[in-house]
Amino acid sequence: MPESAPRRRPRLSDQETRRRMLDAALALVEQDGLTVGLDHISVEDVIQRAGVSRTAVYRRWPYKDLFHADLLRELARGAAPASAVDEEATRRLLGSVLDGRAAEPATPQGRHDLLTEMLRVSAADDFEAIHRSAGWRTYLALQATFLSLPDGELRADVGEALRLSESRFVDRVARGWELVATALGYRPRPEAGGGFPLIATLACASMRGLVLMALPDPELLTRRVPANPTGASTPADWSLIGLAAAGIGVTFLELDPGVTWDDERTAAVRALFAGP
Known part of the structure; x- marks a missing residue:
């Protein structure tokens, strides 16, 4: 029998993509800690961890700096020393x-x-x-x-x-x-x-x-x-x-x-x- 076609990932809304990406990045920071700046947070690693479409991510954040800016806001809002x-x-x-x-x-x-x-x-x-x-x-x-x-x-x-x-x-x-x-x-x-x-x-x-x-x-x-x-x-x-x-x-x-x-x-x- 022919191999079954790979199942397509369900399309997420822009807000769902945003939430998954930020949650995945927050989990990475919680796991590894934060250095001064966010250059160690790879957008590609976050995409894989979040399980979202690369196209949707780059449509939401055309530049890495825009994603890092939203992540900084999210980290600051959730900061709980x-x-x-x-x-x-x-x-x-x-x-x-x-x-x-x-x-x-x-x-x-x-x-x-x-x-x-x-x-x-x-x-x-x-x-x-x-x-x-x-x-x-x-x-x-x-x-x-x-x-x-x-x-x-x-x-x-x-x-x-x-x-x-x-x-x-x-x-x-x-x-x-x-x-x-x-x-x-x-x-x-x-x-x-x-x-x-x-x-x-x-x-x-x-x-x-x-x-x-x-x-x-x-x-x-x-x-x-x-x-x-x-x-x-x-x-x-x-x-x-x-x-x-x-x-x-x-x-x-x-x-x-x-x-x-x-x-x-x-x-x-x-x-x-x-x-x-």
């Missing part, structure tokens, strides 16, 4: 800190020691997760790529998308600080000049700076400093990002005099950090 940190894992980590300090929430010094230890362990854990995250490296590369774009519509689009992404990230970090601080009976110091959004902005800046420094110098990731930056009951070995977080905490937070601590509140805090 905070996704490197698993919120549930962080909650479990903080719960383990609380489990080892059963009696401490009952006293102001005990709660201060708890907050200190939570800052110390969670900052180091976040730093390690972010340092090894391809998504974070892509986000940092996007920032650098944005700086190289000439003035015009593409630069404006990418800049606005990155601004919104950064705002989402800072909001998420602010909620994390607020969750831990208020649970332990702390509030922003009124005279410090700002609340949790400002705290989060400074914490994010410290994290980003150390991540950038640690890319060529991984020793910064493992470096520990014997210290007691918050006046806790005992010193400990601190990561560099932990010291930065502690400095921010000491500057901006104080025990809330309006909080009454009792067994019911202690139980609520344990339930909060125990998770589902």
Whole structure:
């Protein structure tokens, strides 16, 4: 019997072609990370991965630069630097800190020691997760790529998308600080000049700076400093990002005099950090 004729690929609309191509390119970036620029993203490789017609692709994007411009917009809109940190894992980590300090929430010094230890362990854990995250490296590369774009519509689009992404990230970090601080009976110091959004902005800046420094110098990731930056009951070995977080905490937070601590509140805090 004669060989059957090859089945023709169903014709896709322009929007379907666009979506498949961008999704395939996003998957390549997620897999390999992004360098400064997109020259390493081959349109032909993306066509094969997307399973779309070459003719349709070049009808949609006559020039490679046009496809790369749309991909940059897509990457910037979807940029999510905070996704490197698993919120549930962080909650479990903080719960383990609380489990080892059963009696401490009952006293102001005990709660201060708890907050200190939570800052110390969670900052180091976040730093390690972010340092090894391809998504974070892509986000940092996007920032650098944005700086190289000439003035015009593409630069404006990418800049606005990155601004919104950064705002989402800072909001998420602010909620994390607020969750831990208020649970332990702390509030922003009124005279410090700002609340949790400002705290989060400074914490994010410290994290980003150390991540950038640690890319060529991984020793910064493992470096520990014997210290007691918050006046806790005992010193400990601190990561560099932990010291930065502690400095921010000491500057901006104080025990809330309006909080009454009792067994019911202690139980609520344990339930909060125990998770589902």
